[in-house]
Amino acid sequence: MSLGLIPNPFMTSESRRESMAEQSAVELQHEVIPRLQEIQEKFGYIPQEAVEWLSSQLKVSSQEIYGVATFYNHFRFNPPGKHEIRVCLGTACHVGGGEKILDTLSERLGIQPGETTADERYSLERVACVGACALAPAVLLDDEVHGRMTQRSLKRLLDKVDRADKKAAKGSDE
Amino acid sequence: MATIFIDGRKIEFEEKGKTILDVARESGIYIPTLCDHDELESHGGCRMCIVEVEGMRGFPPACTTAAKDGMEVKTATDNLMTLKRNIMQLLLMEHPSACMVCAEQEGCNKYRPDPYKAGRVTGCTTCPNRYTCQLREVVEFLGIKDLDYLPGYKEIDVEREDPFFDRDYNLCILCARCIRVCDDVRGTSAITFVKRGHETRVDTSFGVSHIDSGCWFCGACIDVCPTGSLKPRMTKWTGAPDSVEESTCVLCSMGCQTQFTIKWERVMGSEPGALESAPNHGHMCVLGRFCIPSLVNAPDRIKSPHLRKEGDSVPVSWEEALGEVSRLLKEASPERVGFLGSPQMSSESAYVFHKLARAGVKSPNVDFQGSDFPALIHKELAVDQDFARIRELDYLKEVDWIISVGGDFVKDHQVVAKKVYKEVRQGKPLIVIGDAGANLHRWSTVHVSVQGKDIQKLLINLAEHSKKIPGTSYTQAQQLVEITGKGKGAVLVGPRILESIEPGLSLRALVRLAGVDGALFPLFPLGNEAGVIKAGLRPEMLPGPASITVKEAKALLEKAWGGGNLSDGLHLVEMRQKAQKGELDMLYIADGSISPEGFEKIPTIIYQSPYPSEWSDMASVILPSTTFVEESGTFINLELKPLKMKPIAKAPGTARQDWQIFAELGRLIGTDGFDHQTSEDIWEELSHFTRSIEVGGQKRRASWKPASKEKNDWYPRYRGAVIPERIEDLATFIKALPRRDTPLSDETLDELVKRVQKEHASRAKEVVS
Known part of the structure; x- marks a missing residue:
């Protein structure tokens, strides 16, 4: 990521203290979104500890950072699961019943969109158009598009993943 | 002088950054508003103040549109009123509004004037804000008698876990007044809008308690809320007061002008006095805002000799x-x-x-x-007869920079802090020597965390514009000398200056540093x-x-x-x-x-x-x-x-x-x-x-002893009554303070990633087992 002329507050602690002093509050505030992106890149999500850490780095309250982060769909606050499920709710998928697919998934996994299951196997997200309108309603499982989803094909898909995982777990135990 | 026509009335005004709303108000023309507040910058959120301007497209809000010479403004055309009624009805879909459109309203107001206590607010009769509701005023002005849209209840849990006040965001209309006063005026930012669109809520980072989000419980959010969302827990059900009186609070040395609500000849509540009342100008601290009624109405007061x-x-x-x-x-x-x-x-x-x-x-x-701190101030100022240096706090506007020594004043002088933040926000440099909590850490231009005896050396060298300043890096020292080297300064000095070896010398160095036209604000810890x-x-x-x-x-x-x-x-x-x-x-x-x-x-x-x-x-x-x-x-x-x-x-x-x-x-x-x-x-x-x-x-x-050496020595008392011992909420708040003063993190991002992932892995193990 290009930082231009602004000194990078992510350098070693001694030199950071020095350079922090040279940055005005406004300059630091402009750093919020790029820093959040960097955090999400490293963690895969935005943990609470990182918001508190960023708050002390940038002299901006945790609330302001969290407010900015929750405004954008891009940022997530739960660690991604082993399998990431994205349900498309673009216009075509919405009309095609994407909402119902999402509800079913939510019920089966016991989580709301944006959350991760306690065993961290699945995370669920709603996304806008994925460009597979012809295949509406579409579901992305680990970045693979599954189109024309029905309740039945959805169940089959998840069962298959569960079976594969179980088999893999057994394999690693032996 | 510029001229503007509002509803056909010709009005002359000074064209100096004024909005149409300002001009209308000055000439007594009422335009309904919800998100606007005297102390806050224009927000343009509620759309209640939309007007028609000849030659302008659409319906601009009066609060964000600059008044220009020759403008022709209409505030209440049929078209506008229909629009406003519609906007308000959309707003009322999410606000318990049954009472607002109830046919029994008039009789109910007459025969049941007091709100009755309820766990959930379902309408105006169960709302503690019944007397002072600004939303209701606007609804009445617009003459809404029925709702065209199906109302819904947001079903948000009422938050009662934090000290002093309840938060029922089912009543919230998202005007952002509380967020703006907390952020822009008090400089705390304990709350924010979370998420967006229909899901927007006022909340803290990750929904932590207000105690952990850095709230000082100054009550400013409650005072600006137009609805009943925020209410002090202890006084919310006392009903309409018999009278309202303004007097002085003596719980710290600020002397806030306080508006007391009186019922049955007793103090039922305390709120900050009018915006124009000096010295606090409509602001207060946790003690004045929430603690006075319990303190003065204590059942164990001595009643006879x-x-x-x-x-x-x-x-x-x-x-x-x-x-x-x-x-x-x-x-x-x-x-x-x-x-x-x-x-x-x-x-x-x-x-x-x-x-x-x-x-x-x-x-x-x-x-x-x-008596040691005020006596020190008197003694040292007597040396050169410098008493004129103690000025009114409004003088902070005149100075070029501010320096604070001898304790974190945000904690024990919240109103002083508010005044300092006003200047900091406008870019005035603030130097903090010694302790700094979360607020001062964010506000300060330079923060030197030296303690005790080093303070004296630092101040004396600084007063001589020497760059040899203990406890600072080269850049910091340079910055300090650059900031204090020019113009006049304001010195905020707290009682912990008594911890330096010769407090008198430190104090005099500060007076010298501030310059002849500078100001000194001694932050006496106790009342009068x-x-x-x-x-x-x-x-x-x-x-x-x-x-x-x-x-x-x-x-x-x-x-x-x-x-x-x-x-x-x-x-x-x-x-x-x-x-x-x-x-x-x-x-x-x-x-x-x-x-x-x-x-x-x-x-x-x-x-x-x-x-x-x-x-x-x-x-x-x-x-x-x-x-x-x-x-x-x-x-x-x-x-x-x-x-x-x-x-x-x-x-x-x-x-x-x-x-x-x-x-x-x-x-x-x-x-x-x-x-x-x-x-x-x-x-x-x-x-x-x-x-x-x-x-x-x-x-x-000759030797001055510090009042107290303990780090968290703020434990307010009033003539033998230990206030936190009498008010549990205050004790909870004070106990939480040290936890909030976490020092600046020295971790790099990679170190943080390692630490968090390790903690996360051990947590995940627990879940699995």
């Missing part, structure tokens, strides 16, 4: 009690009597107490607790310390305050009082030492906050206070006095500005005002000059004495 008879303290009449006290005072040998006043008395009471001691009993042993110092309630001082060594002051006082003992006497520490040796026969103490340790051997103790304390068990005589809401008098705040206290509530039992008790005793002893009828008489008498401090007069106290 008590005398100790055969070991038991029994209630007696005032006649008997005062007769006994005057006999005791007359019989005592003056040198063996001590008088200890309170920094939370009125200046008048302190003066009459002083007069009773020196002129009545002829004893020079007078003092009060917490400046007023009690004016009454001269110290062994080496006389009213004015004057030093006992100044001959003219002494002569003036001798003439006014007709004699009296005007020599140097014992101060608090010396009284305690004498008491331990059994060399003190009697103690007249009017402040229960002083520790009774060491005073156990004194045979006769006269205790005067509104509250019982450890002293009441030791006292031979107990005299009940009034609190600051029940007495008249003058409070001198940290700007050395006199502010009036008014008796607005009824004292419990037969409690009397302090000065009345002292004056009566003076008369009973038979001394002339105690025939004051009102507190104004006393103020008049005290005003004859003027300040004449001489440095030599205070030699004895």
